[in-house]
Amino acid sequence: MKLKNTLRKFLLLVAVPLLTLTLMTACGDDDDDPVTPPPSDELNLVELAQSDEDFSILVDIIVDLGLEETLAESDFTVFAPTNDAFEALPDGVLDNLTDEQKLDIIQFHVTEGSVPSSALDPQQDVTMLNEERTLVQSSAAGVVVNGSSNVVEADLEATNGYIHAIDEVLLPRDVRVALEMPSLVEVAEEAGNFETLLTLAEDAGLTTTLQFLGPYTAFAPNDDAFANLGVDPGTLTTEQLQFILTYHVISGAEIASGDLQAEQTVASAAEENLYITSGENGVFVNGSSEVITPDIDDATNGIIHVVDSVLLPNAFLDITGIAQKNYDLSTLVGLLVDNNLVETLQGDGPFTVFAPTNDAFEAIEGVVAGLTPEEVVEVLTYHVLADNVESGDLDASQTVQMLNEQDVDITVDGDVVTIEDASGGTAEVTVADQIGTNGVVHIIDAVLIPNLDGGNGGGGDQAVTLPVTFEDSNVNYDLVDFGGNISEIVEDPTDATNTVAQSTKGSGSEVWAGTTVGGEVGFENPIPFTETETTMSVRVWSPTAGTPIRLKVEDATDGGISVETEVNTTVAQEWETLVFDFSNEATGAPLNLANVYDKASIFFNFGTSGSDEVYYWDDIEFGGEATGGNGGGGGDITEPTSPAPTPPARNEADVISIYSDAYTDIGVTTFETDWSEGTEVEDIEIVSGDFIKLYDIGNFIGIQLDDYIDLTDFTHMHFDYWVADESVDAGAVFNPKLSNHANQDGETGAIGSVNEVSTTGEWVSFDVALDDFTDEFGNGVLDRDSIYQIVMTTSGTVNNVYIDNLYFYKE
Numbered sequence: 001m002k003l004k005n006t007l008r009k010f011l012l013l014v015a016v017p018l019l020t021l022t023l024m025t026a027c028g029d030d031d032d033d034p035v036t037p038p039p040s041d042e043l044n045l046v047e048l049a050q051s052d053e054d055f056s057i058l059v060d061i062i063v064d065l066g067l068e069e070t071l072a073e074s075d076f077t078v079f080a081p082t083n084d085a086f087e088a089l090p091d092g093v094l095d096n097l098t099d100e101q102k103l104d105i106i107q108f109h110v111t112e113g114s115v116p117s118s119a120l121d122p123q124q125d126v127t128m129l130n131e132e133r134t135l136v137q138s139s140a141a142g143v144v145v146n147g148s149s150n151v152v153e154a155d156l157e158a159t160n161g162y163i164h165a166i167d168e169v170l171l172p173r174d175v176r177v178a179l180e181m182p183s184l185v186e187v188a189e190e191a192g193n194f195e196t197l198l199t200l201a202e203d204a205g206l207t208t209t210l211q212f213l214g215p216y217t218a219f220a221p222n223d224d225a226f227a228n229l230g231v232d233p234g235t236l237t238t239e240q241l242q243f244i245l246t247y248h249v250i251s252g253a254e255i256a257s258g259d260l261q262a263e264q265t266v267a268s269a270a271e272e273n274l275y276i277t278s279g280e281n282g283v284f285v286n287g288s289s290e291v292i293t294p295d296i297d298d299a300t301n302g303i304i305h306v307v308d309s310v311l312l313p314n315a316f317l318d319i320t321g322i323a324q325k326n327y328d329l330s331t332l333v334g335l336l337v338d339n340n341l342v343e344t345l346q347g348d349g350p351f352t353v354f355a356p357t358n359d360a361f362e363a364i365e366g367v368v369a370g371l372t373p374e375e376v377v378e379v380l381t382y383h384v385l386a387d388n389v390e391s392g393d394l395d396a397s398q399t400v401q402m403l404n405e406q407d408v409d410i411t412v413d414g415d416v417v418t419i420e421d422a423s424g425g426t427a428e429v430t431v432a433d434q435i436g437t438n439g440v441v442h443i444i445d446a447v448l449i450p451n452l453d454g455g456n457g458g459g460g461d462q463a464v465t466l467p468v469t470f471e472d473s474n475v476n477y478d479l480v481d482f483g484g485n486i487s488e489i490v491e492d493p494t495d496a497t498n499t500v501a502q503s504t505k506g507s508g509s510e511v512w513a514g515t516t517v518g519g520e521v522g523f524e525n526p527i528p529f530t531e532t533e534t535t536m537s538v539r540v541w542s543p544t545a546g547t548p549i550r551l552k553v554e555d556a557t558d559g560g561i562s563v564e565t566e567v568n569t570t571v572a573q574e575w576e577t578l579v580f581d582f583s584n585e586a587t588g589a590p591l592n593l594a595n596v597y598d599k600a601s602i603f604f605n606f607g608t609s610g611s612d613e614v615y616y617w618d619d620i621e622f623g624g625e626a627t628g629g630n631g632g633g634g635g636d637i638t639e640p641t642s643p644a645p646t647p648p649a650r651n652e653a654d655v656i657s658i659y660s661d662a663y664t665d666i667g668v669t670t671f672e673t674d675w676s677e678g679t680e681v682e683d684i685e686i687v688s689g690d691f692i693k694l695y696d697i698g699n700f701i702g703i704q705l706d707d708y709i710d711l712t713d714f715t716h717m718h719f720d721y722w723v724a725d726e727s728v729d730a731g732a733v734f735n736p737k738l739s740n741h742a743n744q745d746g747e748t749g750a751i752g753s754v755n756e757v758s759t760t761g762e763w764v765s766f767d768v769a770l771d772d773f774t775d776e777f778g779n780g781v782l783d784r785d786s787i788y789q790i791v792m793t794t795s796g797t798v799n800n801v802y803i804d805n806l807y808f809y810k811e
Contacts, residue, residue: 044072048158049080054165057086057094061102075114076161079134079145081169082152089169093179101175104130108172114161117143117154125208132172135208146170146212147301176300183211184218184299191296196226197245200233204241214301216269217250219285221310222292229310246270247313254303257283257294263327272313275326286311286325319353319439320345329443331361332380339377349438350388351403354419354427356447364447364506366612367486375452375488378404382421382450388439391417391432406450421448424482425509446508449486451478463524468517468620470499477501478519484509484610493616494541494575500618503602505610508779513610514550514603517620522556522599527622534583534591537624538602540576541616542569546731546756548699548795550603551580555596563591566606566699568731568797575616579624587677587698607677607699607795608776638761643686644720644804645765656709657807658790661690667706673789676702684802692804694724700793708741711770711784715811717753718767723760724800732757732797736766737776739789747789749781757798770808 046068049055058080062068071078086094097105107130120138127133137144143151149168156163176182177190185207188194197220201207210216226233233241247270255266260278268274277284283291285307293306314322320342323329332355336342345351361368371379381404389400397411409420417429427446434441462475470477470489479487484506492498505513516522527536540549547569554562566586567578582591604615647662657663659671672680677699683691695701721734737752751773755766775782794801 043158044160045076045078045158045163046071048156048163049078052156054082054084055080055163057081057083061106065099065103065106067106071110072160074112074160077111077113077115078161078163079109079149079151079166079170080163081109081149081166085149085167085169090179097175101178104172104175105169108132108134108170116157116162117151117164125205130172133208134170135212146208147214148212180298181300182298184214184216184302184304185211187296187299187304188220193222193224194220196223196233197221200226200241201245204238204245206242206245210301212301215252215254216302217253217255218302218304219248219274219289219291219307219311220304221248221289221307225307225309243270243313243315244310247272247274248307248311250274254297256297256303257291257305265328270313274311275328277327287327287330288325314434314436317436318346319349319351319436319441322434322436322441323353323355326443328357328359329355331358332356335361335376335380339373339380341377341380345384345438347438350386351439352385352387352389353439353441354383354385354429354444354448355441356383356427356444357430360427360444360446363508364484364486364504364612366614367504367506368447370502370504370614371452378450378452379447382406382408382448390435390440391429391442402450404450408448417442419444419448422451422480423449423485423513425449425484425513449481449484451480452486452488463521464518465524466527466620466622470501470618476519477517478521480516480519481514482516483511483513485513485515485604487515490616492618498618500541500616503604503615503617505604505613505615507610507612509610511607511609512603514552514601514606516599516601518556518599520556522554526596526598527553527600529582529591529593529597531593533623535579535581535622535624536600537577537579537619537621538617539619540569540578541574542571542604543573543613543615545569545572546733546797547604548606548797549578550586550606552601552603553582553597554599554601556599557596561592561595561597562588563597564588566795568729568795570730575618577619577624585698607793638724638726640686640692640722640724640763640802642763643690644692644722644763647718647805647807650809654810655807656711656714656809658703658705659693659806660804662805663807666709669704669706671701671703673702673704676700678794690804692722692802695792695801695803696799697792697794697801698799699795700791703790703792705788705790708786708788709808711738711787711808713810714770714784714808716767716769717773717808718765719806720763720765720804722763722802723757723798724802725760725798728757728760728798733794734766734798734801735793735795737791737793738773738784738787739791740781740783741786741788742783748786749779749783750776751782751784752776752791752793757794 043051046062049059062071108128110129111126117138120136120143122139123137125133126136134145135147143154143164145166149166149170151164152167153165171181173186177186188198201210247268249269250266251269257278260276260283262277262279264276265273266276275286283294289307289309289311291305292308296304323333336345382402384403385400386403394410394412394417399407399409401407406422411418417432419427425446427444427448429442430445431443464475464477477489479501481487485503486506487501487503489499490502492500503515536551538551548566549569550564550566552562552564563582564586565580565582565584567580570576585591600620602617647660655663657665658668659665671693678695678697678701681694681696683693686692717736734755734757735752737750739747740749742748753768753773770784
């Protein structure tokens with residue numbers, strides 16, 4: 001049988017790398033620098049092969065087919081399988097091949113021209129004598145053909161070309177199909193509905209990559225999908241085609257539909273993410289492309305999932321398209337659609353969008369639900385900048401105006417980009433530089449809160465004066481939120497004829513979240529404090545009793561001049577008037593009558609992170625009879641007259657003692673952290689060898705441990721305390737909080753317990769199961785494996801406390 005008359009010329013084409021390839025090291029001489037065998041001045045390619053016993057099977061086939069003369073007449077390069085390579089074929093394959101199949105195989109190992117290994121590019125398609133192409137890759141590690149056949153001895157030079165010995169037989173298309181060993185390309189060809197995809201893969205130079213490399217998971221658009229694309233693929237450049245096609249492929253794995261989770265973000269071979277969801281309604285990629293035929297797994301190098309639309313990388317989408325394909329931005333997209341902002345953001349731009357995740361919106365879902373449509377638009381446009389700003393364009397610090405004409409502050413610290421909003425809340429960029437046709441999207445972990453116009457301060461232009469009633473439409477009350485608070489002026493929920501301020505302390509907001517009245521300028525006139533008149537009153541509606549409400553007054557021109565005091569609510573879900581005495585400060589500097597105080601801020605449930613609780617407030621006035629500023633406690637200190645109860649004897653392994661003479665204490669860095677709002681006064685030896693500790697607690701005391709403690713197997717927390725105030729108000733508390741620092745990387749969770757105080761002047765024991773502690777951090781995490789700090793909180797309800805026998809134990 002004669003060779004086909006038409007011999008394709010040797011063609012070296014550089015294919016676009018579909019993934020990072022690890023080339024198998026070519027075997028050969030054990031020397032680090034293999035020596036090229038000397039050329040034979042007398043032997044042609046067939047004779048050279050005949051002279052080496054390791055090619056005897058190859059030579060026998062060549063002779064049987066009568067190819068000796070053909071392979072001696074012209075210059076060729078032969079990738080010659082060794083005997084071991086032929087013997088590695090599946091049992092019976094070699095013996096059962098027809099002569100036509102053998103000829104096809106031999107031709108698939110030979111290319112026209114004399115090509116030494118030194119002439120190879122890193123990657124090229126090589127046209128063989130059977131007019132099919134092989135994929136040849138060359139690196140310092142060696143030469144690999146079709147992804148798995150290694151050149152084990154290169155550059156055996158004959159009079160009419162080169163032999164490169166390989167360790168695996170190369171199988172042409174028809175043989176692969178006959179042996180039920182097709183590649184992804186052959187499977188797609190046999191399916192018959194991927195003509196456009198296969199043509200584009202050929203145009204992009206990706207055919208051999210999809211034939212011989214892998215494994216891959218391919219989301220394959222059928223012909224109908226390309227017909228509905230709305231873009232003529234013929235207008236795309238080769239680079240654009242390569243980008244789009246490789247975006248449909250996941251390299252390195254065959255992922256069946258049954259292996260998918262409900263949601264996953266996976267990097268494509270184009271190094272851009274695919275967003276895949278799986279559920280009762282099927283499998284979807286990028287939100288809208290449905291897998292209509294999953295798990296075509298006939299190929300040896302991967303699996304095909306047929307999709308009904310073409311997947312487009314970000315570079316071919318506007319910023320709304322970028323957001324729409326990411327399942328983690330579905331809340332944002334829904335709000336944009338509901339508020340008719342999609343068309344705006346599909347405009348020419350350019351735009352920069354800071355896109356909050358679904359979790360970010362969920363953290364303040366109660367706040368969002370209470371906003372008017374106009375306020376929602378204000379919030380959404382506060383996330384858009386009318387410019388194209390990529391992360392590399394940012395300075396260390398900048399203030400920029402957003403689409404709603406309000407500013408945000410953006411800072412860069414190393415790789416961390418932080419945005420601070422008008423309320424003082426912050427968001428970090430978690431995924432940067434999603435670049436589209438009309439701008440860029442940066443994904444952030446919190447919602448930015450602007451100053452809300454039309455309901456966040458009134459529409460007037462008159463300055464705020466005391467008393468503040470929120471009734472005068474001519475006054476600009478200018479409520480400025482910070483730390484995650486969201487406030488607006490609303491109808492009194494208990495009296496439709498009354499107008500009040502509403503504040504929502506959003507889930508995950510700062511413990512110091514609050515609201516300032518009158519904005520940056522404050523009141524028109526200073527608060528007229530005197531030596532005998534040091535109080536202000538606020539009418540408050542709180543969802544719970546015993547909630548600490550803090551009021552702060554300051555100099556509007558100098559924030560360093562301020563006084564803070566606190567009062568606890570005494571009723572739940574009812575209005576009450578709280579009177580704040582600034583001569584009894586909660587923390588910081590005392591009232592100084594030489595200073596000007598013309599600005600006020602209110603803090604609800606101060607010291608505790610928000611959980612979407614809603615408060616109402618009204619009628620801020622000067623004066624009033626004090627109702628327990630800074631806690632309502634006070635009077636003479638009642639000192640302990642006896643030691644605390646003696647703890648029971650326990651095995652050393654069953655106790656972790658922080659402060660007790662009954663057990664061996666662990667290391668404590670400080671019993672009064674620098675962020676405490678209270679003072680460790682002294683240690684007192686109540687009886688010989690038995691010490692107790694006295695605290696003057698303004699709000700809370702932090703205890704810093706030397707090292708992390710694991711309380712997972714411990715069952716209880718215990719401490720004894722003696723409230724030394726002469727009296728305490730209803731709702732007084734002395735609450736423990738345990739701060740968990742998982743991976744020793746800052747506070748990741750906290751658990752706490754409510755300990756109501758009703759007794760003074762005697763020892764009281766707190767002994768509570770750790771499993772009964774509740775989440776204090778707002779993230780639902782109840783871990784206690786890395787406790788690093790202990791916080792004792794009174795929220796201003798108790799001043800002087802003695803403690804002893806602070807420890808954890810196993811029951």
